[in-house]
Amino acid sequence: MTVVTKDGQLLKADFSNQIIQCDHTKLDIRIVDSNGNLLSDRPWLTTIVDTYSSCVVGFHLWIKQPGSTEVALALRHAILPKNYPEDYQLNKVWEICGPPLQYFFTDGGKDLGSKHLKAIGKKLGFKCELRDRPPEGGIVERLFGTINTQVLKDLPGYTGSNVQERPKNAEKEACLKIQDIDKILASFFCDIYNHEPYPKDPCETRFERWFIGMGRKLPEPLDERELDICLMKEAQRVVQAHGSIQFENLIYRGESLKAYRGEFVTLRYDPDHILTLYIYSCETNDNLEDFLGYAHAVNMDTHDLSIEELKALNKERSQARKEHFNYDALLALGQRKELVEERKEDKKEKRRSEQKRLRSASKKTSNVVELRKSRANVSSKKDDKLELLPERVSREELQVQKIELQPEVSGQADTQEQERHKLVVPNRKQNLKKIW
Structure with missing residues (x-):
């Protein structure tokens, strides 16, 4: 019933809604999106709990890690009366509501100690306090353990709170959406948890203790416009x-x-x-x-x-617009390349035609053909007989010619060999320069 603030101040809860505690945790379950695709992260839960009765005053689920604005939205849900639609199938009325009457007690995170929450407290008349140590938030921490053991353990996609109890096929079995988890938790808090016996006094339930602590009357609901600051x-x-x-x-x-x-x-x-x-x-x-x-x-x-669905639609629209723009850019680039190649071919064709025209013009003034004709006429008027190719000679005639030519060739070879190896000894008195 007593909590210690970060400044060392002791706060004791003497009535309901005097000290409201807030904290959030990541649930041990995997969920899917609206299309049935597995989300990359587990959902986050923010709870608002009354210190005097340990009743859950409000809660909210998030896909991403919550900040100060998300905590303010959860506080708004706790303050306003709960009017759930029929598809939630609640058996009892969730009558617990109302703002913190004196303190809003949270942990030392930046998201829970922001200026936004302090501005809300200043407008609604309560003070934001940070807890000294994690054990000071035992009421909220025990609630998280109860959710895992009594609610999430038998659901598909449950990942387990420790390594020994962790299922192997949690990702494959996950089929629940965040709206389904919201319905399950709302039914658990409203119909079961808030009407269970109070742990320190089993003679009365948590709701009965909260109702007694409120002076046996429900708080007057605030105007919704006053809570728009949340x-x-x-x-x-x-x-x-x-x-x-x-x-x-x-x-x-x-x-x-x-x-x-x-x-x-x-x-x-x-x-x-x-x-x-x-x-x-x-x-x-x-x-x-x-x-x-x-x-x-x-x-x-x-x-x-929701804001997440609208941002997803805007992202898809932007991506489609970007792809369309890229397609148009590539199409324009292809057209430019085709135009450039066409102009290059036109330039080459004009150059070839100009060269051909110049060659044909130069051939008209050329006398190469006449010179060739005159040369052919001169060569045909000569009386010199052309040397004819010898007729085919048989192999026997060739052998006779080789035998006849052999002595002469050998004699010439001997004389050449003698002249080649002849030693020339110069006279010492003779000048070497003259010999050279």
Whole structure:
């Protein structure tokens, strides 16, 4: 019942909603997207728990690791009354709600100790405190263990909290979506966990203890507009003609925005229902933000998209546009190359035709043909008899000629050999230069 803050201050819970604790964890289960493809990471769970009764006041599931804005959205879910649709099939009414009456107790992470949460606390009248050590958040940590052992263990895609219990085919068996996990957890918190016996006093349930701690009456619900500060906040936009605003590649329009054409406004939205924006005036030093009205996406009245789905659609559209642009660029590049090659061939053809024309023009003034004709006439008028080729000689005649020529050839060879090896000894008195 007592927690220690990071500053060493002891906080004791004497009634319900006095100290609200918040923490998040990654669930031990694999899920798939809307198309049945396995997501790369496990879902994250953010829980809001009452310290006095250990009841779950609110929760929220995320695909990515939550930050300060996601914690603010989970706090908004905890403060407002829960009105779940019929497909959630809740057997009991989730009556636990209300803002932190004194403290909002979280761990020392940057996402839980941000300026955004402090601004929410300043507006709603509670103080944000950080816990000293992890054991100070035992109520939330035990809840995470209960979820793994009582809820997720028998579901397909359960990965196990330790190595010994880790199934081998968790990725193959995963078939649940994040909406299915949300329904399962909502049913568990509302119908089972909040109505189980309080651990320190089994005579009463967690809900009974919370109801007694609230003075046996339910808290008055806050105006939803007062909790818009918990919504996601985007950069400012300019109101365009006919009260339209452009956001995330969509055109939004609101009748109440026509009078603010050309002025900057602040956009807030629910990430699960992005097709409706909450429009506020810009905050100044003198005046706070004023709610101006709603802006709905044009021509999308029958649709409902989350911020993740809208970003995925914008990404696919951008990729398709980029591929189309690349195709057009490649097509234009191919046409340019064909045009260049065609012009090069035209230039080569013109050069060849010009060379052929010059050659034909030079042949008209040439007398090579006449010289060749005159030379042929001169050679034919000569009286010199042309030497004819000898007739074919038999092999026997060739052998006789070789035998007759052999003595002469040998004698010539001897004389040549003697002259070649003849030693010339110069006279010593004779000058060498003259001999050379």
